[in-house]
Amino acid sequence: xxxxxxxxxxxxxxxxxxxxxxxxxxxxxxxxxxxxxxxxxxxxxxxxxxxxxxxxxxxxxxxxxxxxxxxxxxxxxxxxxxxxxxxxxxxxxxxxxxxxxxxxxxxxxxxxxxxxxxxxxxxxxxxxxxxxxxxxxxxxxxxxxxxxxxxxxxxxxxxxxxxxxxxxxxxxxxxxxxxxxxxxxxxxxxxxxxxxxxxxxxxxxxxxxxxxxxxxxxxxxxxxxxxxxxxxxxxxxxxxxxxxx
Amino acid sequence: xxxxxxxxxxxxxxxxxxxxxxxxxxxxxxxxxxxxxxxxxxxxxxxxxxxxxxxxxxxxxxxxxxxxxxxxxxxxxxxxxxxxxxxxxxxxxxxxxxxxxxxxxxxxxxxxxxxxxxxxxxxxxxxxxxxxxxxxxxxxxxxxxxxxxxxxxxxxxxxxxxxxxxxxxxxxxxxxxxxxxxxxxxxxxxxxxxxxxxxxxxxxxxxxxxxxxxxxxxxxxxxxxxxxxxxxxxxxxxxxxxxxx
DNA sequence: ATTTATAGTGTTTAATAAACACTTATAAAA
DNA sequence: TTTTATAAGTGTTTATTAAACACTATAAAT
Numbered sequence: 001x002x003x004x005x006x007x008x009x010x011x012x013x014x015x016x017x018x019x020x021x022x023x024x025x026x027x028x029x030x031x032x033x034x035x036x037x038x039x040x041x042x043x044x045x046x047x048x049x050x051x052x053x054x055x056x057x058x059x060x061x062x063x064x065x066x067x068x069x070x071x072x073x074x075x076x077x078x079x080x081x082x083x084x085x086x087x088x089x090x091x092x093x094x095x096x097x098x099x100x101x102x103x104x105x106x107x108x109x110x111x112x113x114x115x116x117x118x119x120x121x122x123x124x125x126x127x128x129x130x131x132x133x134x135x136x137x138x139x140x141x142x143x144x145x146x147x148x149x150x151x152x153x154x155x156x157x158x159x160x161x162x163x164x165x166x167x168x169x170x171x172x173x174x175x176x177x178x179x180x181x182x183x184x185x186x187x188x189x190x191x192x193x194x195x196x197x198x199x200x201x202x203x204x205x206x207x208x209x210x211x212x213x214x215x216x217x218x219x220x221x222x223x224x225x226x227x228x229x230x231x232x233x234x235x236x237x238x239x240x241x242x243x244x245x
Numbered sequence: 246x247x248x249x250x251x252x253x254x255x256x257x258x259x260x261x262x263x264x265x266x267x268x269x270x271x272x273x274x275x276x277x278x279x280x281x282x283x284x285x286x287x288x289x290x291x292x293x294x295x296x297x298x299x300x301x302x303x304x305x306x307x308x309x310x311x312x313x314x315x316x317x318x319x320x321x322x323x324x325x326x327x328x329x330x331x332x333x334x335x336x337x338x339x340x341x342x343x344x345x346x347x348x349x350x351x352x353x354x355x356x357x358x359x360x361x362x363x364x365x366x367x368x369x370x371x372x373x374x375x376x377x378x379x380x381x382x383x384x385x386x387x388x389x390x391x392x393x394x395x396x397x398x399x400x401x402x403x404x405x406x407x408x409x410x411x412x413x414x415x416x417x418x419x420x421x422x423x424x425x426x427x428x429x430x431x432x433x434x435x436x437x438x439x440x441x442x443x444x445x446x447x448x449x450x451x452x453x454x455x456x457x458x459x460x461x462x463x464x465x466x467x468x469x470x471x472x473x474x475x476x477x478x479x480x481x482x483x484x485x486x487x488x489x490x
Numbered sequence: 491a492t493t494t495a496t497a498g499t500g501t502t503t504a505a506t507a508a509a510c511a512c513t514t515a516t517a518a519a520a
Numbered sequence: 521t522t523t524t525a526t527a528a529g530t531g532t533t534t535a536t537t538a539a540a541c542a543c544t545a546t547a548a549a550t
Contacts, residue, residue: 193540222496
């Protein structure tokens, strides 16, 4: 069949779906990789399945796209349902479509990732009691192609971290330089030089140093900072933000 | 409904799809942005629709995912059907899902982009006579959200061009330095300094200079080069290829 | 007063990027 | 055969950015 024929039938608003097209309809799942930063460690939110198939195995959270919503909305809904939280940074990652990726039925999964500050929110709204924050380094094997999804999400997060100050989303409102550096070290999975890091961050000119100190981390205490969101967004517009760590 | 309920029903291999899930099934389209490089210009392959809706308007090529194939295969099939060509570099870009993006029916579109050397292949195999190579700069308005797709594809291509020697795919086997520079200038949409460009390319050490000259471009003629694919792939493995223009 | 733990702070060197202009080879024209 | 026209080819200097490197400061606890 020529592509044009296919399009011709399918996209004519006046035609009902014919048999072949109904045949080709599929369920679209949305799976979410939820990254959380907790003081020193980068974690992901996983659930232990209490249902078949793959009962007892670990998996990402997910749901199905509904007729009346787009994928972004579906991802937000899934996250809201699980964590009770809205207003979270989310971004579409990739769409997975191996024919037998879900042995139960043909499902295509559009994968999203989210960034969240584990400590800034309480998770009373959490709906699935089998959900846990797991350190990335110790993450168990996941069902289906979820491991592949996580790997791709980490790669994306890393790239993102090299060009955008993503700390906004993963850190509490007030944070120390050490926390910010810990975040980047977690994401990039390597040690950074403290002085070079601070010099680089300061040269960006998007942080505001407060008079306040976090006295829990050391005798001396560490100054707290906040992001200057306005400056940041202005910079993004102007020069696309060239932020290389 | 809780996410877990949804998953529980949906992913049980022993259950048929229930009514609600059948309701939520959608058609998955694949749309392709096919970039071609033709001597000096970056082009995309578009078709003029000879069917409703939006008859007479320009559009990307596309088709629908079938039950027995994955998305990569669908994209390859669509490209093959249109151009008669296989073995083309393709990459998934993004999935578009606005509820009313296609006024005819609910369709989610997974977008791919391909890179191709316009001159190295003849398009006798082309199946749609309304398909044309259009210079990116002069591209007409496209149907649905296809303009958005093209914009995203250009952004991706640009990022890719900054970190990978994509010339492999877009140039003929033998090419001149000027052609390579033209390619990068087209993609990045800016003039580059000839000497700096050549210095940078040579420092990568992935080209082989031939004894042969292309005499059609000037009185003096210009030396032809080929990519050293082995060296290139070794470099990719070793240091991830840090190629910044 | 001493100890202790982490915060805070600059400079030097190396690497990379950017700016910059003249000569050369050849075919075509005179 | 000489001249002319055209794009190819070729290095150096300067500016910017990245990387390497070690000591002092502060405040709480003892």
